[in-house]
Structure formats: structure tokens, C-alpha cells
Amino acid sequence: xxxxxxxxxxxxxxxxMQLTDWLMPLTAAIAVVVIAAGLYLALFxxxxxxQQGETVKIMFIHVPSAWLGMMGYLMIAISSFGLLVFRHxxxxxxxxxAAPIGAAFTLLALITGSLWGKPMWGTYWVxxxxxxxxxxxxxxxxxxxxxxxxxxxxxxxxKQAAVLGLVGVVILPIIKFSVDWWNxxxxxxxxxxxxxxxxxxSILVPLLVNAVGFSILFLALHMKAMRNEVLRRRxxxxxxxxxxxxxxxxxxxxxxxE
Amino acid sequence: xxxxxxxxxxxxxxxxxYGAVALVLAALVAWxxxxxxxxxxxxxxxxxxxxxxxxxxx
Amino acid sequence: MQLxxxxxxxxxxxxxxxxxxxxxxxxxxxxxxxxxxxAGKTTLIRALAGYLRPIAGSVRLxxxxxxxxxxEACHYVGHLDANKASLSVMExxxxxxxxxxxxxxxxxxxxxxxxxxxxxxxxxLADIPAAxxxxxxxxxxxxxxxLVARRPLWxxxxxxxxxxxxxTVLLADVIGEHVAAGGIVxxxxxxxxxxxxxxxxxxxxxxxxx
Amino acid sequence: xxxxxxxxxxxxxxxxxxxxALGTALGFYLVVVALMPLGLGPDLxxxxxxxxxxxxxxxxxxxxxxxxxxxxxxxxDGALDVMALGTLPLELxxxxxxxxxxxxxxxxxxIMAPVLGVLxxxxxRAYPLLFATMLAGTPAISFLGAIGAAxxxxxxxxxxxxxxxxxxxxxxxxxxxxxxxxxxxxxxxxFAASFLxxxxxxxxxxxxxxxxxxxxxxxxxx
Numbered sequence: 001x002x003x004x005x006x007x008x009x010x011x012x013x014x015x016x017m018q019l020t021d022w023l024m025p026l027t028a029a030i031a032v033v034v035i036a037a038g039l040y041l042a043l044f045x046x047x048x049x050x051q052q053g054e055t056v057k058i059m060f061i062h063v064p065s066a067w068l069g070m071m072g073y074l075m076i077a078i079s080s081f082g083l084l085v086f087r088h089x090x091x092x093x094x095x096x097x098a099a100p101i102g103a104a105f106t107l108l109a110l111i112t113g114s115l116w117g118k119p120m121w122g123t124y125w126v127x128x129x130x131x132x133x134x135x136x137x138x139x140x141x142x143x144x145x146x147x148x149x150x151x152x153x154x155x156x157x158x159k160q161a162a163v164l165g166l167v168g169v170v171i172l173p174i175i176k177f178s179v180d181w182w183n184x185x186x187x188x189x190x191x192x193x194x195x196x197x198x199x200x201x202s203i204l205v206p207l208l209v210n211a212v213g214f215s216i217l218f219l220a221l222h223m224k225a226m227r228n229e230v231l232r233r234r235x236x237x238x239x240x241x242x243x244x245x246x247x248x249x250x251x252x253x254x255x256x257x258e
Numbered sequence: 259x260x261x262x263x264x265x266x267x268x269x270x271x272x273x274x275x276y277g278a279v280a281l282v283l284a285a286l287v288a289w290x291x292x293x294x295x296x297x298x299x300x301x302x303x304x305x306x307x308x309x310x311x312x313x314x315x316x
Numbered sequence: 317m318q319l320x321x322x323x324x325x326x327x328x329x330x331x332x333x334x335x336x337x338x339x340x341x342x343x344x345x346x347x348x349x350x351x352x353x354x355a356g357k358t359t360l361i362r363a364l365a366g367y368l369r370p371i372a373g374s375v376r377l378x379x380x381x382x383x384x385x386x387x388e389a390c391h392y393v394g395h396l397d398a399n400k401a402s403l404s405v406m407e408x409x410x411x412x413x414x415x416x417x418x419x420x421x422x423x424x425x426x427x428x429x430x431x432x433x434x435x436x437x438x439x440x441l442a443d444i445p446a447a448x449x450x451x452x453x454x455x456x457x458x459x460x461x462x463l464v465a466r467r468p469l470w471x472x473x474x475x476x477x478x479x480x481x482x483x484t485v486l487l488a489d490v491i492g493e494h495v496a497a498g499g500i501v502x503x504x505x506x507x508x509x510x511x512x513x514x515x516x517x518x519x520x521x522x523x524x525x526x
Numbered sequence: 527x528x529x530x531x532x533x534x535x536x537x538x539x540x541x542x543x544x545x546x547a548l549g550t551a552l553g554f555y556l557v558v559v560a561l562m563p564l565g566l567g568p569d570l571x572x573x574x575x576x577x578x579x580x581x582x583x584x585x586x587x588x589x590x591x592x593x594x595x596x597x598x599x600x601x602x603d604g605a606l607d608v609m610a611l612g613t614l615p616l617e618l619x620x621x622x623x624x625x626x627x628x629x630x631x632x633x634x635x636x637i638m639a640p641v642l643g644v645l646x647x648x649x650x651r652a653y654p655l656l657f658a659t660m661l662a663g664t665p666a667i668s669f670l671g672a673i674g675a676a677x678x679x680x681x682x683x684x685x686x687x688x689x690x691x692x693x694x695x696x697x698x699x700x701x702x703x704x705x706x707x708x709x710x711x712x713x714x715x716x717f718a719a720s721f722l723x724x725x726x727x728x729x730x731x732x733x734x735x736x737x738x739x740x741x742x743x744x745x746x747x748x
Contacts, residue, residue: 014292055268057272061275065279115272119268123570124644127567127647129566139557146546146553152447167562224290225290231297231301241450243448243449247453251484252511303443328748365748367610368747369748388612392611394607396603397604398604399603399605402544403539411536445527
């Protein structure tokens with residue numbers, strides 16, 4: 001059993017709990033340090049943009065939030081695939097735990113984006129392709145959570161949510177390419193490009209540091225949410241066992257009487 | 259220290275953005291924290307008892 | 317205390333189900349309603365509880381506060397359990413205790429609540445949400461409200477459905493105690509509840525088939 | 527504690543525990559509002575002009591969706607039958623449940639409305655007006671809606687029927703809610719008259735809704 005792959009070892013919820021017991025706080029601590037560094041660079045070091053002035057500082061949190069909003073959905077899609085195809089025992093836990101976190105980052109992307117849009121475009125919101133597609137991503141998150149909450153049977157909810165999660169993955173390329181396919185107000189991608197980033201390193205470095213920090217934070221939050229979900233399922237199992245025990249006690253108590 | 263940096267005419271929007279991020283993330287962390295504590299408490303209660311009687315309640 | 321039912325006529329969906337029924341039950345008596353399916357057992361019970369307005373006849377409860385409506389003297393246990401899945405066993409009973417009862421003082425009410433849960437073997441499950449319970453446990457949970465709120469007239473419609481043999485005996489005991497304390501029980505049932513001294517009212521014979 | 531307060535507390539607790547229903551209503555509100563600009567085109571001036579109307583209509587639809595919850599589950603599991611035997615008159619049962627619906631759905635929807643106003647380029651000075659009119663108008667939605675909810679408990683296709691029955695009852699609230707906002711945007715003193723009528727409609731609903739709903743509940747118990 002020495003050469004189990006990491007996914008196999010993680011597949012066991014008990015092993016997962018043992019591992020994340022120390023890994024989660026560690027990840028959270030690293031995230032705090034990296035984000036602190038990123039914020040320092042963003043607020044004190046990065047120069048104002050020659051076009052956008054100081055508002056470019058919003059980008060340092062807006063872009064990582066948007067990335068993680070999409071990352072969260074990718075996480076759900078992969079977990080859904082893992083559940084439907086490999087019946088991985090933790091896949092559903094992962095998919096369920098990622099939804100509120102991804103939704104929170106998507107919401108942050110929308111909020112910071114509209115606060116950036118007001119000084120730049122003169123309005124908090126425009127109905128262009130990028131903003132609309134991110135809003136639809138947010139709806140997808142809401143739909144996933146609503147579907148789960150509407151189904152009482154947990155294993156049914158897991159499969160239904162996984163199907164929805166996989167169907168919804170088409171939104172990710174639409175978001176990514178919306179700025180290229182439709183000519184919109186939102187600026188096109190400037191970091192992830194085939195011929196290298198189009199922005200100066202004094203702005204790129206804080207952005208990347210923040211992006212890494214936010215990603216690590218996402219992992220820490222996701223781990224914590226998964227731990228909570230594993231515990232919630234244990235509580236559920238124990239409650240069922242308790243009900244069973246009570247029923248059995250009655251049967252044995254009743255037996256001699258008859 | 260933060261007050262020293264001059265963010266120009268749009269400072270409110272910038273601080274608003276950072277504030278929103280702080281607020282939402284703090285809410286998320288608080289929710290995860292309290293949810294975790296609640297589940298642990300429920301689990302401990304369930305594991306610790308065999309049969310509960312009213313005398314436990316006081 | 318005595319319940320008088322005089323010349324009761326009840327119709328449902330345009331059909332006369334109960335036609336000119338007269339009987340009375342004294343305090344300390346249990347009345348078993350029997351008869352084939354559709355003979356009007358449920359209809360009679362729902363009419364006594366005040367859900368159905370009779371076409372003619374009267375229902376009178378002597379010995380109960382004349383200022384108050386008869387329905388306030390009734391406990392009704394029907395086919396449905398009236399439990400909330402997301403409330404715990406205790407929360408369910410506590411709500412009905414406060415809502416149906418006279419809002420007795422804290423400690424006494426708490427004792428009555430725990431006594432009822434223990435009586436029906438649910439005390440170990442007090443904190444478990446009702447969603448987890450089996451059908452029989454849910455049934456016993458809904459029977460708990462008979463004990464936590466004191467009401468003289470019990471109207472029970474098939475109360476032993478989904479109860480196992482031991483719980484049925486328990487229910488018969490609880491009914492027996494209520495009767496012994498001067499209460500009135502009217503129960504519709506297919507099963508013999510083991511109520512030795514109960515009178516029986518056979519419905520259906522006097523109903524004209526249409 | 528009175529039976530009214532007990533019932534109110536229980537219904538709020540249930541709404542909180544089964545939070546999915548509120549989440550679905552809020553999500554529905556968001557989606558309906560977001561669909562409008564997609565259908566009308568992204569003309570921000572146009573959107574700004576019709577924003578308060580869209581927000582009000584979408585709020586009505588979202589609230590409508592959550593109305594069956596007032597009585598349906600309690601009717602399905604028999605709790606309503608038992609409630610009818612309490613010392614609390616059925617009118618107050620209906621009142622407590624409508625009030626719980628207003629607190630658990632009407633108020634959150636009203637709070638959500640100004641947030642959604644951002645999507646429709648609503649004028650900033652209209653935000654407090656919108657919130658105030660909705661807070662004053664939503665009690666009518668819950669208490670009149672309770673009538674429809676009580677009438678359709680045992681109906682086939684209850685949800686669609688409910689919309690047909692209840693939406694016409696909402697017309698006065700809708701008209702005066704929007705009139706109040708528009709009047710206030712045009713002249714500072716035009717607000718009061720419409721707002722008072724809106725509040726009066728709500729007050730009348732709070733009185734009439736539970737009476738009618740209780741009558742409907744009595745009939746359906748037979």
C-alpha cells in the first residue's frame with residue numbers, strides 16, 4: 001500500500017481529515033502572508049497607470065477575484081466529473097464545498113468591477129458580453145446551490161448537481177473569449193496572452209503576487225469547507241445510527257413482554 | 259499609514275473595492291469557522307452520549 | 317363531563333355520509349368507531365372536531381367552559397403526523413405544547429414535555445431532527461402532543477397506523493389512563509386497540525346507500 | 527408568550543432552517559431583472575427610465591413564487607388541522623403566517639431591490655425611494671397573497687392558478703408604488719400622496735387578507 005497515488009490516499013475521508021488538519025492552517029497562514037505582500041506591493045509600490053490613474057489599484061483585487069470565480073467553477077466541474085465517472089467518495093464533498101466560495105469570488109469580481117467601471121466608464125454596470133457572462137456564472141453558482149438545497153436525498157442531490165455542474169462548464173470559455181469575440185467596453189486580456197503579457201512588470205508583479213495569494217486562500221477556504229462538509233455527513237450518519245439504536249432498543253425491550 | 263497614500267479623485271471607489279473584498283472574505287471565513295464549530299459540537303454531543311435522560315438537561 | 321351528539325347529519329361532496337346520528341359519551345368512557353371503509357368514521361371525527369359543518373343536528377360538550385368553543389377541548393390525531401422535518405423531536409413537541417396548551421409555567425411544562433418523550437420512547441432522540449425518524453417514530457412523536465397539552469376530548473382517527481405491536485399497547489395504555497382520569501376518547505380504528513371497557517359504535521348500518 | 531408569537535417564531539425558524547426557499551426567490555428576482563436588459567438591449571438611458579417598473583414587477587413575480595409556502599406544507603402534513611384547534615382564531619393563524627412570509631421573504635426582496643438597481647442604471651436618488659416604497663408595499667403582497675395561497679392549497683396546477691388569482695390583486699400596489707417613485711423624482715412634494723395610498727393599501731390588506739384567507743382555509747378543511 002506504499003505506492004498509492006495521492007488521489008487514492010486522499011479518497012479516504014479519514015485520511016483527508018488527518019491531512020488537512022495541519023495542511024489547512026498552514027495553507028491559510030501562507031495565504032495571509034502572500035496576500036499581505038501583494039497588498040503592500042499593490043497599494044504602496046505599484047505606480048498609477050498613465051491612462052487609468054490610481055484606479056488601476058482596483059485591478060489588483062478585481063482580476064484575481066474574477067480568475068478565482070472561474071477557477072471555483074472549474075473545480076466544481078472537475079469534481080463533478082470525478083463523481084460521475086470515477087465515483088470518487090470526496091468528489092461530491094469538493095463540488096459542494098467549492099460552490100459558495102466560488103460564488104463569493106464571482107460576486108467580488110462583479111462588485112469590484114462595477115466600482116472600477118463607475119470612474120472609468122461613468123456607470124456602475126454595462127450590459128456587455130464580459131460582464132453579462134460573469135453574471136451568468138454567478139447565476140450558475142446560485143442555481144447549483146439552490147438545486148442542492150431543494151433535494152433532500154443527498155446522493156441524488158450530488159448526482160443532479162454534478163450534471164448541472166458539467167453542463168454549466170460551457171460558460172468558462174464564453175467568459176474567457178467574450179472580450180475577443182465581441183467588441184466590448186471591457187478591456188481584452190492583457191496578462192494571459194500567447195505572445196507574453198502586455199502590461200508593465202511594475203503592475204504585473206503585484207497582480208501576480210495577489211493572484212497567487214488569492215489562489216492559496218481559495219485552497220485553504222475550500223479545504224475548510226470540505227472539512228465542515230465531511231463533519232456534517234458524519235453528524236448525519238450518527239443521527240441515523242442513533243435513530244436505529246433507539247428502534248433496536250425498543251425491539252429488544254418489547255421481545256420478553258410478548 | 260494607509261491614510262498617507264493619495265489615491266487621487268477616485269479614492270472612494272478604490273477603498274470601496276478593497277473594503278468589499280475584505281467584508282465578503284471576512285463573512286466567508288466567519289461562516290466557515292462557525293459552521294465548523296457547530297458541526298464539531300453536534301458530533302461531540304452525538305459521540306459522547308449513550309442514552310440521554312432528562313436529568314442531563316437539568 | 318359529557319358529550320352529546322344529537323340528530324347529526326353530515327354531508328361530504330354532495331353525499332350524505334352521516335344521517336341522523338345520535339349518541340352520547342360520558343367522561344371516563346372510550347367510544348370505538350367501527351364499520352367498513354367509507355362508513356363515515358373519518359367524517360364523524362372531523363365533524364366532531366369542528367372541521368366539517370353539520371347540515372343538521374348538534375354537538376354539545378357539557379362540563380366544559382361554555383364560553384369557549386368545543387374545538388378548544390379537542391385533541392385531533394388524523395392520518396397525517398403534523399411534524400416538521402427540520403425541527404428536532406423536542407422542538408416539535410414543544411411547539412404544540414405551547415400552542416395547544418394553556419402555556420403553563422416553565423419547569424412544569426419542561427417536565428411534562430420530557431415525560432411525554434420518555435413515555436413514547438423518544439427521549440434519546442430529543443435533539444434529532446424529525447426528518448430522520450422512521451414512520452413509527454414519527455407517529456409516536458405526533459402522539460406526544462396528547463400528553464403535553466391537557467385536553468379532555470381526544471378524537472383519534474386510526475391512531476395506531478404504522479405503530480408496531482409494543483407501541484400499540486403503549487397507546488392503549490395512554491388512552492386508558494386518559495379515560496381513567498375522566499377524559500373522553502373517541503377513536504376510529506380497524507385494529508382492536510386492546511381497550512377492554514370501550515363501547516363500540518358501528519357506523520354504516522344506518523346510512524342509506526345512494 | 528401568545529399563540530400568535532409562538533406560531534410566528536416557528537414559521538420564521540422554519541424559513542431560516544429551510545433557507546433554500548428564500549435563496550430561490552432572491553435568485554429568481556436577480557435572474558428576471560437581469561433578463562430585461564438582455565431583451566431590451568443595453569441602452570442605459572432606456573433602462574434607467576424603466577428601472578423602477580422592472581424592479582417592482584420582478585419583485586411581484588419573485589414573491590408570487592414563494593407564496594404557496596405560506597400554507598402548503600402545513601396543509602400537506604396535517605399541521606394546519608391541528609392549528610385550527612388552538613385557542614388562536616384561524617384569522618390570526620393566517621395573519622401570523624402572512625407576517626412570517628413578509629419578514630422572511632418580503633423584506634429580503636425589498637432589501638435586494640436597490641442592489642439590483644445597479645444592473646439597470648437606476649438613478650442614485652431613486653434608491654431610498656425604491657426601498658421605502660417596497661417596504662411599505664410588500665405587506666400587501668404577503669397578506670393578499672395569503673388569500674390566493676389558501677384558495678389554491680388543494681387545487682390542481684395550484685401555482686399557475688395562484689398567479690392568475692393574485693396578480694390582479696397586486697395591481698393597486700404596483701401602480702402606487704411606481705407612481706410614488708416617479709412623482710418623487712419629478713417633484714419633491716409629489717411623493718407623499720402616492721406613498722400614503724400605498725401604505726393604506728398595505729394596511730387594508732393586513733386586515734382583510736387574513737380574514738379572507740381564514741375563510742378559505744375553513745372551507746378547504748371540509
